[in-house]
Amino acid sequence: MNLLLVEDDPELGRQVGGWMNDAGHQLWWEKTATTAQEWLKKNSCDVLVLDVGLPDTNGFTLVEKMRREGVNTPVLFLTARADVSDRVRGLAAGGDDYLTKPFAFEELLARLEALHRRVNNPVPTHRNLGNCRLDLVKRRVSFGNESVELQPREWCLLEVLMNHEGRVLPKKFLLEQVWDIHFDPGTNVVDAMVCRLRRKLEVPGCGMQIETIRGKGYVFKTLA
Amino acid sequence: MFSKLWPEKLPSPWRLALLMVLVVFVSILLILIFVRIAVTQDMRVTHRGRISDNLMEYAVLYTQSDLAGVKKVFQATPHPISRNAMRLTTSYGQVIYEDIPGYMKSYDWPKQTVKSLLEKGDMDLMEIMSSDQSQRLYLGAIRLWDGNTLWLGRTDSQARNQLDNIERHLWFAGLTAALIAFLPVMWYMNDVLRPIHSFIRSAERMRLPGNNTRLRTTGAIPELRALASVVNAGLDQIQALTRELQTTNDFLAHELRTPLARIRGNLEHFHDQTDNEQAREAAARSLEEIDRATQLVQTLLTIRAGDHAALRLHRQVTSLDDLLENLVELFIPAAEDRRLSLKLEPGLSLTLNVDRELLTQAVSNLLDNALAYTRAGGQVVVRSHGEGTGAVITVDDTGVGLHPAEVESIWERYTRGSAARPKISGMGLGLSLVRSIAMAHGGNAGGQNREGGGATFWIYIPGA
Numbered sequence: 001m002n003l004l005l006v007e008d009d010p011e012l013g014r015q016v017g018g019w020m021n022d023a024g025h026q027l028w029w030e031k032t033a034t035t036a037q038e039w040l041k042k043n044s045c046d047v048l049v050l051d052v053g054l055p056d057t058n059g060f061t062l063v064e065k066m067r068r069e070g071v072n073t074p075v076l077f078l079t080a081r082a083d084v085s086d087r088v089r090g091l092a093a094g095g096d097d098y099l100t101k102p103f104a105f106e107e108l109l110a111r112l113e114a115l116h117r118r119v120n121n122p123v124p125t126h127r128n129l130g131n132c133r134l135d136l137v138k139r140r141v142s143f144g145n146e147s148v149e150l151q152p153r154e155w156c157l158l159e160v161l162m163n164h165e166g167r168v169l170p171k172k173f174l175l176e177q178v179w180d181i182h183f184d185p186g187t188n189v190v191d192a193m194v195c196r197l198r199r200k201l202e203v204p205g206c207g208m209q210i211e212t213i214r215g216k217g218y219v220f221k222t223l224a
Numbered sequence: 225m226f227s228k229l230w231p232e233k234l235p236s237p238w239r240l241a242l243l244m245v246l247v248v249f250v251s252i253l254l255i256l257i258f259v260r261i262a263v264t265q266d267m268r269v270t271h272r273g274r275i276s277d278n279l280m281e282y283a284v285l286y287t288q289s290d291l292a293g294v295k296k297v298f299q300a301t302p303h304p305i306s307r308n309a310m311r312l313t314t315s316y317g318q319v320i321y322e323d324i325p326g327y328m329k330s331y332d333w334p335k336q337t338v339k340s341l342l343e344k345g346d347m348d349l350m351e352i353m354s355s356d357q358s359q360r361l362y363l364g365a366i367r368l369w370d371g372n373t374l375w376l377g378r379t380d381s382q383a384r385n386q387l388d389n390i391e392r393h394l395w396f397a398g399l400t401a402a403l404i405a406f407l408p409v410m411w412y413m414n415d416v417l418r419p420i421h422s423f424i425r426s427a428e429r430m431r432l433p434g435n436n437t438r439l440r441t442t443g444a445i446p447e448l449r450a451l452a453s454v455v456n457a458g459l460d461q462i463q464a465l466t467r468e469l470q471t472t473n474d475f476l477a478h479e480l481r482t483p484l485a486r487i488r489g490n491l492e493h494f495h496d497q498t499d500n501e502q503a504r505e506a507a508a509r510s511l512e513e514i515d516r517a518t519q520l521v522q523t524l525l526t527i528r529a530g531d532h533a534a535l536r537l538h539r540q541v542t543s544l545d546d547l548l549e550n551l552v553e554l555f556i557p558a559a560e561d562r563r564l565s566l567k568l569e570p571g572l573s574l575t576l577n578v579d580r581e582l583l584t585q586a587v588s589n590l591l592d593n594a595l596a597y598t599r600a601g602g603q604v605v606v607r608s609h610g611e612g613t614g615a616v617i618t619v620d621d622t623g624v625g626l627h628p629a630e631v632e633s634i635w636e637r638y639t640r641g642s643a644a645r646p647k648i649s650g651m652g653l654g655l656s657l658v659r660s661i662a663m664a665h666g667g668n669a670g671g672q673n674r675e676g677g678g679a680t681f682w683i684y685i686p687g688a
Contacts, residue, residue: 009482015489053478080481081474082522084538084581102485102518105492153553172515179554183585184519186592186654192557215495215508 001025001116004045006036006062007078008055012101016049019105025112033057040066045073047115049108052079052090060093067094074115078103084182104216107173110164127162129222130207134162143203153178154197161210161220170217194218237413244405252398256391263390267383272349275364278308278376279347283366286374291321294374298323309377315341320372328377330354331361341367359384419444423452436463469534473525480521488514523653526582530660537579537664544574544608544615547584552606555591563600566591569607574615576685578665583685586661586669589654590619590681598623598678613687614667622678631672635659658683 003020007013008031020027028045030036033054040048052059063075074096079086082100090098096118097111127134133142139155141148150158160177161169171190175181191212198210209221285293291312298310309324317335324333337348344367352361359379366374422440429437438459439452488511495507529535552568559566576583587606594604602622608615626634633639639652655669662669662683671681 009486011486012482012489015486015493018493080478080485082477082481083536084579085536088538101481102488102514105489170515179550181554181584181588182581183522183588184515185554185585185588187555187558187595188561189554189558192561193554195561196557213508214505215511216492 001047001112002045003027003047003049003112004036004039004043005029005049006031006033006054006059007049007051008032008053009051015105016108019109023109031055033059033062036062037065040071040073046119047112048073048075049078049112050075050095052077052081052086060089060095063090063094074119076108076111076115078108082182087182104168104170104173106168106216107170110167110169110173113167114163128207131205132201132203132207134158141201143206148200148203150197150200154193154200157193157197158201158220161218162208165220165222168213168216168219174218190218237409237417240409240412241406244409245402248398248402248405252395252402255398256394259390259394260387263387264383267380267386268351271362271378271380271383272364275349275362275376275378276347279364279366279374280345282310282374282376283345283368286368295321295323309375311375311377313373313375315367315371315373324377327357328361328379330356331377333363333375333377337365337373341365341373343367344369415443415445416448419448419452423448430459466532466534469529469532470536473529473534477521477525481518484514484518484521520653523657527653527657527660530657530664533664535582535660535664537582539577540580541575541577542580542583544576544617545571547580548587548606548608548617551584551587551591555588555595559595559604562595562598564595564598564602564604566595566604567606569605571608572610574608574610576615576687578685579661582661582664583683586658586683587617587619589658590683593654593681594619594621594623594679597621602678611684611686614685616682616684618680618682620674620678620680625673625677625679626671628673634671635669655681 003025005013005016005020005027007016007029013029013031017027017029028039028043030039033056036050050059050062054062059077059079066073066075075094076097076099077090077095078099078101079090080101081087087098096115099108099111125135125137127136131143134140135142136159139150139152139159141150141158156178157174160174172184174190175183175185194210194212201208201210207223209223211219211221213219282294282298285297294310294312298308301308309322309328311322311324311333312320313335314320331352331354334350334352338350339346339348341348346367348365350363350365352363354361357379359381361377361379363375363377365376368374419441426437426439436459438456441449441452444452491507491510491514495504495511498504498507526535548568552566556566591604591606598604598621604622605620606617607620608617630639634652635655655671658681659669662685665685667684667686669681669683671679674680
């Protein structure tokens with residue numbers, strides 16, 4: 001992916017730059033809205049990562065201006081503002097996703113990949129993993145002739161994990177994507193749900209596995 | 225009896241109108257009484273004067289042309305309202321001639337005058353009442369040249385007619401004045417009462433968070449305008465403070481979150497790169513702590529804003545049933561792991577205009593508490609019911625319950641109930657956040673022990 005990061009904090013900029021290089025993505029880094037606009041006039045990128053509190057212009061205003069000019073590049077806001085009203089404002093301004101600081105690197109990567117995929121790739125209809133078949137349209141999992149009953153939320157959780165295969169997804173990200181909850185509800189609700197899903201998929205010969213990584217989150221892996 | 229006529233709830237225009245009616249009525253009555261006394265006195269003097277004038281004239285006529293002349297003149301005199309009566313008696317009271325209209329005969333005509341008439345031209349004036357006539361008979365007698373006495377009588381019917389006439393006009397004037405007296409009532413309603421009602425309506429709107437209504441004073445009296453400007457100045461000040469609080473909250477959030485993000489980034493990098501198992505374990509624990517600290521910053525800022533009515537609500541029309549159903553569904557696996565039964569009791573479907581996310585967070589805090597303080601095998605039930613245009617959400621558990629002395633104190637910040645076990649982590653912010661959120665919606669939250677064990681917590685959200 002070609003990415004443009006607009007971020008005035010030097011330390012965060014450095015970190016994101018390092019990560020993206022490690023992940024094999026090309027990243028340009030601008031520190032103000034003005035220089036970012038100039039860069040966008042000459043170049044183009046797959047996804048734009050934008051801080052809201054920039055020294056010159058507000059990130060929301062920049063996106064509004066971009067959208068008026070007909071630039072359709074997906075935008076992810078990276079911001080310290082966690083209020084619902086700010087999130088709504090950001091999405092209304094034309095942003096595509098919203099991530100609050102502090103954030104897990106893999107969550108940022110997962111979101112960027114999802115934005116990139118949404119634009120570029122058609123959604124597959126089914127997947128075969130080992131002797132297990134996942135029907136993505138009918139939302140069903142089957143092993144040979146036996147099908148596993150999944151609750152709608154369980155399916156939703158599996159789908160999110162699967163869409164970001166190999167990425168360690170933090171609890172916060174899963175709560176947002178599956179339950180539309182933007183805070184930590186305290187009780188180990190996600191852990192309990194993941195355990196339940198894991199138990200249901202624990203069938204010999206099943207080609208998938210959900211792993212818990214302490215301090216970081218959950219990861220979906222296919223056993224090749 | 226008077227207090228019944230003057231109930232506490234009687235609206236002030238009615239009070240004023242009632243007072244006005246009373247004042248007008250009493251003044252008309254007083255005026256009538258005084259006018260009647262004055263007019264009656266005047267009339268009496270007039271009657272006496274007329275009778276003595278007439279007696280002198282008739283006495284002169286009698287001297288010149290005897291009884292025949294007197295009779296002729298008496299009968300020729302026009303009597304517009306009531307005829308006069310005439311009688312001629314000897315000095316001993318024997319009647320020589322009389323011409324008395326029928327209705328005047330019922331009066332008890334005296335044989336002798338009260339004062340003895342000794343000389344020619346001596347006069348006596350009397351007033352006679354009758355039992356079957358309402359009018360008063362004025363009577364005068366004069367001693368003539370031959371010693372006989374000439375009597376003249378007339379009733380006061382004319383005077384009474386005049387008095388009635390005057391009274392009629394007075395009533396008319398009084399009632400007109402009463403109508404004019406209602407002008408102050410109208411003024412009061414327009415310039416005093418209307419602005420007060422508008423104040424009440426504005427004040428009601430002010431209760432809603434984020435509302436910057438002010439008292440409006442078009443057409444109000446100067447005193448009310450002064451009151452409104454003082455109140456408005458106070459409100460402006462409060463609003464300015466609220467805005468400042470919101471700005472500092474944004475600033476604080478930014479200033480705390482950015483360094484946390486830097487630390488987290490580096491720590492995560494370290495976690496991923498290190499080959500040392502123990503170091504990675506330590507980094508994982510630190511990452512968890514950073515996430516907890518971030519949540520804490522957010523919670524503290526929300527409570528702080530909520531306490532000062534500076535919480536920005538993102539209200540949306542929300543189905544309460546869906547909200548509760550989703551939450552209960554989220555908590556069920558965790559409840560089952562603890563061998564608890566978690567149920568949503570179906571109620572009427574309710575729709576509220578609320579900040580969906582904050583209300584979800586409030587209810588989720590109650591569920592978090594209920595799960596933490598209920599022992600295995602227990603039961604947690606979530607209910608909701610309408611209250612006016614709003615709703616009450618309750619979470620009942622069969623847990624350890626509340627210590628009676630702590631029913632209120634647990635809502636304070638950083639206070640944890642004595643039932644809180646050390647292994648249950650928490651800062652004691654959960655319930656104060658619940659209350660802050662409820663209050664930011666104009667509602668409230670509370671909790672008490674249930675009969676038969678366990679506690680019940682409720683959130684009341686009024687309709688908006």
